[in-house]
Amino acid sequence: MLEVRGLAKRFGGVRAVDGIDFAIKPGEVFGLIGPNGSGKSTTVNLVCGLYEPTAGAILFEGQDIVRVPTHQRLSLGLARTFQNIRLFANLTVWENLWMAENAPAHRTESGFLKRWIGGRGDARDRIAKALEFSGLSHRADDLAGSLAFGEQRRLELARALAAKPKLLLLDEPAAGMNAEEIAQLDERIRALQRQGYTILLIEHHMELVMAVTDRICVLNFGRKIAEGTPGEVQADPAVREAYLGTAA
């Protein structure tokens, strides 16, 4: 589904991502972990096009997408959430989901004019379903900025899903969540996998990562130090060293 080859990104002299490779198979939940500053978020930003890579290739369903503009990557089937939530705070919850309807399917469903200056009719059922899945139906007409933190996270995920993606990039979705919310997130990620989404999960919360992912890639200082199933990665000495440091 997604394949990254020799991907590198330098900011001045800093090698944020220094030649990493990994491949995500359709239908799997793939974890990307590593200590702070190891290049996880940079990798996501490269994949969804916010940064241009210094070197390397990003193949999505076999097509190199490095030259594809950011906004068009969504039509290919790539959607994301942000580590520090980026909602349209002064738009309503409903409108936030409406904004993400840019997939080819949405485009063919209604004509150009109807889509842009027609009313909300077409989107009503779709968005109602999305709100229900996220448990936000009762807040549809509230401004997104007025939601509680956990609700904002759920809305951002719903907004990514509204774009009908094939691959979902979740950048630290559990950051700032309490245990109960993390349990719900765990459940939601499994539900999404059952529905056929492929997921790239960047996360610090190890319990969650180990529980929901099929395979994990571990980064440290912009390089890949391990890859494998949660069990394999946990047993890897290089990973233990990166997280815990070496015994002096």
Added chain:
Amino acid sequence: MDFYYSLAQIIGFHALIGLSAYVVLQTGQVSLAQAGFFAIGAYVAAMLTVLAGWHLVPAMLAAGVAAAVMACIVGFPALRVRGLMLVIATLAFGEAVRLFFFNFDYQIAKGGVKVGPLGGEGFRQIRWFPEHGWTSFDVMLFVWAVVALVAGALWWMDRSRFGAVLRAVGEDELAAQSVGLNLTAVKVAAMTIGGFIAGLGGAIYAHYTTHIEHSNFNVLLATFAIAYPILGGLRNVFGTIVAVIFVQGFLVEGLRFLGDWRNLLFGALIVLAMNLRPNGLIDAATAQRLARLFGRETRRA
């Protein structure tokens, strides 16, 4: 009574230039080019009615289209920069337009007199209204009909997906890109629509005043244009119109009796208004309360 008709006309074309800036501001872009588009509209419409003998309505539409085309062309390079750099770029464009008209001569003889724009002396005798026997009252009705049409169209736009997309881009460009919105297309579209509206306003202005010259379209006008929607709030078109009435009707005309003290108070009142209503006279929360009041919360799917 003519004084009030005239004031209503002034408020009318200021409302149009304010609404033109409103559309562009929705996408978070501060454009000081609106006075330039207004000038293009004024000159094009006046040349069509005076030199080519067109009826005012088609001349106005042509003026709007000419300004829109210019806005679209300017939009592509200008919108590659943002924030302060965009302000400078659009300011430069506005000044370039003004200086173009400062040097623009195109006079032809009509009935023994030469008419048309004459550089620094401006363009005199734009007399379509008196020639066709329109009274001040008629002109006022016409101006406000145009304002109502434009405001109505923008009101519709705000409720459409396109309007929400403009606001989304204004809120967070990064997130907008990530949900698949083409920033350039959205911003240039907003700029083009703004150009069209400013062109209409300019066309009306030229025929209201009957004499236009380059200095009418200076930075002060451009500043007014963006001050209206900022003062009025970006949530809906009525904020902008309320702000125009407040500024032109109350601050400029209503306080004339204060003489030179007026300018001082003028500044103070704008500062006060911005402090009391930091998000504009009609902000998002007010707009939502109003919507609730009129029972629109039933739109929930």
